[in-house]
Every structure is written in C-alpha cells, then in structure tokens.
Amino acid sequence: MARTGRPRGFDRDAALDAAMHLFWEHGFEPTTLNMLKEAMGGISPTSFYAAFGSKEALFREVVERYRVTHGSVTDILRDESLPPREVVETCLRRSVAMQTDASHPIGCLVTQAATNCGPENQFAAEVLSAERRANFDAIFKQVERDIASGHMPPDTDAHANATLFSTFMVGIATSARDGASREALERAVSLAMASWSVCQPTEK
Amino acid sequence: MARTGRPRGFDRDAALDAAMHLFWEHGFEPTTLNMLKEAMGGISPTSFYAAFGSKEALFREVVERYRVTHGSVTDILRDESLPPREVVETCLRRSVAMQTDASHPIGCLVTQAATNCGPENQFAAEVLSAERRANFDAIFKQVERDIASGHMPPDTDAHANATLFSTFMVGIATSARDGASREALERAVSLAMASWSVCQPTEK
DNA sequence: TCCATTATGTATCGCTCGATACGGAATTAG
DNA sequence: CTAATTCCGTATCGAGCGATACATAATGGA
Known part of the structure; x- marks a missing residue:
C-alpha cells in the first residue's frame, strides 16, 4: 500500500503484538504510552501516532487482533x-x-x-x-x-x-x-x- | 480518642462508605483523589490526608470495610x-x-x-x-x-x-x-x- | 534532478495525578 | 486569658499522562 515515502523503521505487526501483551497483562488504563513505545522498540511518539492514531485506536485494533488469535x-x-x-x-x-x-x-x-x-x-x-x-x-x-x-x-x-x-x-x-x-x-x-x-x- | 483540638468537619464513616462505593464501581486506579474528595462532601486535600493517610491506606481500609459488610x-x-x-x-x-x-x-x-x-x-x-x-x-x-x-x-x-x-x-x-x-x-x-x-x- | 510523500527525532504542550506547605480557625486544658 | 492541639482552605508541588509542533531524513515517481 505504502508505495512512496520513507519506509517505516519498525515492524508494525510486531509492535501490535507487543501492545496486545501489555494491554493483556496490565489492562487499558495502566498501560502507558511510554510502556507501549518502549515495548515497540523505543519508537518515538511521532512514529506511534502515525502508525496507530491514538491509544484508543490501538486498543481497538489489539482487541480485534486478540479475537482472531488467542x-x-x-x-x-x-x-x-x-x-x-x-x-x-x-x-x-x-x-x-x-x-x-x-x-x-x-x-x-x-x-x-x-x-x-x-x-x-x-x-x-x-x-x-x-x-x-x-x-x-x-x-x-x-x-x-x-x-x-x-x-x-x-x-x-x-x-x-x-x-x-x-x-x-x-x-x-x-x-x-x-x-x-x-x-x-x-x-x-x-x-x-x-x-x-x-x-x-x-x-x- | 481526639479529646482536644478542632473537631472534624465531616463524617469519617460516611466518607469511608463513599470511598468504598467509588473503588467498587471504578477500581483503585481510576478512582482519583478529586472523585474521593468530592464524594466525601467536597473536603480539602489536607482533610483527606489527615483522615486517611494516603490513597493506598484508604483502599486497604475500604477493603476491610467491604469484607465485614457486603x-x-x-x-x-x-x-x-x-x-x-x-x-x-x-x-x-x-x-x-x-x-x-x-x-x-x-x-x-x-x-x-x-x-x-x-x-x-x-x-x-x-x-x-x-x-x-x-x-x-x-x-x-x-x-x-x-x-x-x-x-x-x-x-x-x-x-x-x-x-x-x-x-x-x-x-x-x-x-x-x-x-x-x-x-x-x-x-x-x-x-x-x-x-x-x-x-x-x-x-x- | 526535483518533488510529493511518508516516517523520524527532539522538544515540548496542557492537563491531571497523588501529595504537601503554610497560615489560619476551632476546640480543650490549665 | 494563654497554650497546646487538631483540623481546615488555598495554593501549589514534581511527576507522569496522552498528544502535538516543527524541522529533518528517506523513499518512489515524474
């Protein structure tokens, strides 16, 4: 899909998995942006929001991911x-x-x-x-x-x-x-x- | 016990009940000091800490209260x-x-x-x-x-x-x-x- | 080569969190 | 009365929250 522009510097799929594990263990609110960014390989806030939109949007995506996996x-x-x-x-x-x-x-x-x-x-x-x-x-x-x-x-x-x-x-x-x-x-x-x-x- | 000094301006027992209801409904972390103070009749932070010590101490007291009531x-x-x-x-x-x-x-x-x-x-x-x-x-x-x-x-x-x-x-x-x-x-x-x-x- | 596009890194934003400092008010003891 | 004690109100603390501004780097297409 992304055919032009600078390529993403991290694995979005792996990052989503990491987020799922964090939400799974701690729940939505106690899981902070810092924890998420860290687990995603130390990405910047800009990268996070560019990739996932918001913490809420990420959570919804994680729930869907969980639903079709575990x-x-x-x-x-x-x-x-x-x-x-x-x-x-x-x-x-x-x-x-x-x-x-x-x-x-x-x-x-x-x-x-x-x-x-x-x-x-x-x-x-x-x-x-x-x-x-x-x-x-x-x-x-x-x-x-x-x-x-x-x-x-x-x-x-x-x-x-x-x-x-x-x-x-x-x-x-x-x-x-x-x-x-x-x-x-x-x-x-x-x-x-x-x-x-x-x-x-x-x-x- | 408190035989001298200015008397407490709110009902500590009722405040504890109000805290129990908040922790019960929202859980420990999402229940904020502002919510607690408000539910306790709009008391000041000073009054809160003088009466309960800390949010953690209040929670422990609430759990004990819950255990012997509901x-x-x-x-x-x-x-x-x-x-x-x-x-x-x-x-x-x-x-x-x-x-x-x-x-x-x-x-x-x-x-x-x-x-x-x-x-x-x-x-x-x-x-x-x-x-x-x-x-x-x-x-x-x-x-x-x-x-x-x-x-x-x-x-x-x-x-x-x-x-x-x-x-x-x-x-x-x-x-x-x-x-x-x-x-x-x-x-x-x-x-x-x-x-x-x-x-x-x-x-x- | 130049540009549009997409991602990045750093430095923050405004807000709320739990918790305190400090001075004043209300009570009892002597 | 004064002194000691206890509580109250206001203002604020440092830290962390989710989220953003802004300039820069890396890619593909024309």
Whole structure:
C-alpha cells in the first residue's frame, strides 16, 4: 500500500503484538504510552501516532487482533454442526489451555483488560463487554440447539444453563490469575460438563 | 480518642462508605483523589490526608470495610457445623443477591476493584487476590469436610470441586456486570449445585 | 534532478495525578 | 486569658499522562 515515502523503521505487526501483551497483562488504563513505545522498540511518539492514531485506536485494533488469535478459542461456539455439548466443552478446555499458557500473560484480555476504567474510557469496558455478551449468546444458542436436537430434556432452562457455563468461563480468567493450574481447571471443566443434563436413556 | 483540638468537619464513616462505593464501581486506579474528595462532601486535600493517610491506606481500609459488610456473604464458608453443601450453596446465593443489588455498584469489589493495576500499584491486586485465595481455601475445606462426613464419595476430587465452585463464584461478578439478572444467576446456582456429587443412596 | 510523500527525532504542550506547605480557625486544658 | 492541639482552605508541588509542533531524513515517481 505504502508505495512512496520513507519506509517505516519498525515492524508494525510486531509492535501490535507487543501492545496486545501489555494491554493483556496490565489492562487499558495502566498501560502507558511510554510502556507501549518502549515495548515497540523505543519508537518515538511521532512514529506511534502515525502508525496507530491514538491509544484508543490501538486498543481497538489489539482487541480485534486478540479475537482472531488467542481469543479464537471461542470461535467454536459459532459452530452449528458439532454436538453442542462438545462445542461448549471444547471451548472451555481451549480457554483453560490458552489462559494458563505461560508464553503470554495469564488470564483473558477480553475478560480482564478493561475492568477498571474511568468515566472517560468507558468505551474500552463496552468493547470487551460486547465481546463477552456475544459469547454468552453463542452458548445460549448452543444449549437451545441441544434441546431441539433431543439431547437435553425439553424442559431444560436454556438461559440458566447458558448463564452457568458463561459464568464459569469468565471465572477461569480470575482463577488462573489467582494461581489455579491448568490441570485443576481442566478437572473443574470435567465436573462442570457433567452437569450438562441429558435425557434419561430409555430402558432397553 | 481526639479529646482536644478542632473537631472534624465531616463524617469519617460516611466518607469511608463513599470511598468504598467509588473503588467498587471504578477500581483503585481510576478512582482519583478529586472523585474521593468530592464524594466525601467536597473536603480539602489536607482533610483527606489527615483522615486517611494516603490513597493506598484508604483502599486497604475500604477493603476491610467491604469484607465485614457486603463481602461478609462469604463468611459462611468458614462455618464448620452446617452441611458443606448448604454452606457453599448459601454463599453462592448470597453472593448473587448482593452483587445484583442495585443499591450499590454491580459486581464484587474483591473480584474486580484491582484487576487493572500498574506496576506501582501491585499491592492492590495482591490484597484482593489474597482475599479470593482465602475463599478458595475455605471452599476446598468444605469439600474435604463433605467427603470426610461421607456425603461426597471418598474418591471425589476435592481440589477440582473447589476450583469449579470458586471459579463460578468469581465469574458471578463479570456476569452480573454484563447484565445477567439475579434470577438467571440464581437458576445457574441451582444447576451448579446439582453437580455437587453425592454417594449413591444404598438400594432399599 | 526535483518533488510529493511518508516516517523520524527532539522538544515540548496542557492537563491531571497523588501529595504537601503554610497560615489560619476551632476546640480543650490549665 | 494563654497554650497546646487538631483540623481546615488555598495554593501549589514534581511527576507522569496522552498528544502535538516543527524541522529533518528517506523513499518512489515524474
């Protein structure tokens, strides 16, 4: 795209990754321009604003980046061919594995990067809350699909079940940061999935 | 104590309550001295520091205040006489009721007030994390007690069960802020408690 | 070669942050 | 009364915040 002019002196893609790690670990507000510039290789403020526009614009870009990389563990929630129970269980197991992976900050950017926002930065809280609510809706639809397919009993409370699994999922982030191991969370997922009710098998 | 000198011109107890509500809603860092002073009736910086010492000291005092007021919904986790399952269920139901009560900020101060802290304010994150880990330990002991009393099967994975219920509990805060109703969360608690395994009743 | 374009480096901007200095006001003890 | 004590109001501190001004360097196209 940039066909003329002085070439950029740093790797924009790597800089975006560095920003994602900072926002992931500290959250939107505590991550300062100085931290970002430093992590991007000590670039100047001019370079920063030329490349990303503003801290807010960078954050929005980082969220999108997270969504299609580490955050893609929830993509399976949109699948309509796999068995719903398998969908939710796989999502939870992938979330646990991702959030406890030491190659990046512990926890979840979507759940934790904009919890403490001043009134002037509510946009960040809203961006992430919208992501989480979309995940809730996807879980809800999976439960509905499981009921429709005859696996969960017809009188199943779909909304309550979606609330249960969604609440457990967002809780993983806090538990992981508080020191819960991947193994412990995996076993907790197994217990949670055991509460995915199924129709009583007909007597043979 | 203060028997001489000019009397304080504001209600320190009410000011502490106002600070708790601010930290609860916005978190430690986004809550500014100006917001605090304003909420305390427009007191001067001098009055603030004379009464509370520093923002950090005030936060520590607020956490203690929260712990013995709204946060006391987890006190039952230390009970050793009630049936463990009833203890955990009651704690979850009280947490849901408290966190969705519109008379104060939605969610949980312990879970959410220090999620986004810069390196210079890690103390806040650690103070709250310690509270949460203490709750996990208490849940763990309840599960162990239920196993010892013969309700849960002897081969029950106590740590996994504690992780499950603790993770669900901290997740309530995020779900509540994302708009989950008290009723939906109550029904989710019912579903969660159904996974509290019990020994198969002996055939009669 | 000259120019338009794009990025860069340095030096700041105005603002708000948490926290203090300093003098004065209100109370009690003697 | 005076003295000691405690709190208050105003003005401001140094530091860091996000963001910008301005001149300069490096590239491609005509």
